[in-house]
Amino acid sequence: MTSLGTASADPGEVATGRLYVGETRDGSQVGLPVAVVNGAIEGKTLYLQAASDGDELNGVGVLQRLVPRLDPTEISGTILIVGIVNYHAFQVAEHRNPIDDTKMNRAYPGEEAGTTSERIAAATFEAAMRADLVVDLHQGSTSRMIDETRVRCGTRHRLHDECLELAKAFDCGTVLDKKGPDGQLARAAPDEGVPTIDPELGGAVGFDEESITIGVTGVRNVLRHYDFLEGEAPMDPQTRASSFDQYGAPAGGLVDFEPELGERVDRGETLFTVTDVFGTVKERVTADSTGIFWRTRRLPQVATGEYVCSVGTDIDSY
Incomplete structure (x- = not known):
């Protein structure tokens, strides 16, 4: 059995639940929506998350469309998913966590006894560190932006080539290969030995169906390339900036x-x-x-x- 928060799935099963990360101002528990897709055959572990910035919703759209189509009896390995990271910002459709005015994707690897954002970052980082690969789904906030994948570890990082391979497998067509700011998951996770990419799925107010479709295809490409699913990813040349x-x-x-x-x-x-x-x-x-x-x-x-x-x-x- 594999668990994430209250979601526990035996091999060949899918389960959903909550990952509790603190309490709101009225004392209610804050639970991030999570899912475990436990493949029927042993294999690698992929960690997916979305909405670490509360108004970047296309990643949530990707998970909403992807998870119901995943058949765990056809999967080798495990997929751990946090559907909404920045819980407080998501509730009010804002970019930053309104409780502590923090951009969540600057808080990694987090702090268990820290601010609200640091505690959420610590809990989700712990989940990510159980994986062999990490895909952190973003978008260009509400700006207009192309679909691209970001490699944020820096060209001199020991995992740079592995992160580039993951970006190529995702196959947005365009890659930003530039060292990111401190506190990004795509910076912090490679430092702990886990290849990580940060797909930026366009930019929209609400859902953008074209970018969501690209994201669903991208995750499925990753699942094929790393043998979670049968088949091959295109691995087409990417335009890199x-x-x-x-x-x-x-x-x-x-x-x-x-x-x-x-x-x-x-x-x-x-x-x-x-x-x-x-x-x-x-x-x-x-x-x-x-x-x-x-x-x-x-x-x-x-x-x-x-x-x-x-x-x-x-x-x-x-």
């Missing part, structure tokens, strides 16, 4: 973008214009480097200096 150029608004007004998300842009090519409310162009911003048009703000109105968009740079293929 190792840096970003970020652009702010040189003037206030309304933003009009020239390229579409995911398109290649060349140095000197117009990225966006800022106009007044009557359409008069105030400023035109061009690309500093050749790259991929990666991410944009969702709302058109900007103040001077406000974030507008990002271009992925230092592009290659692997």
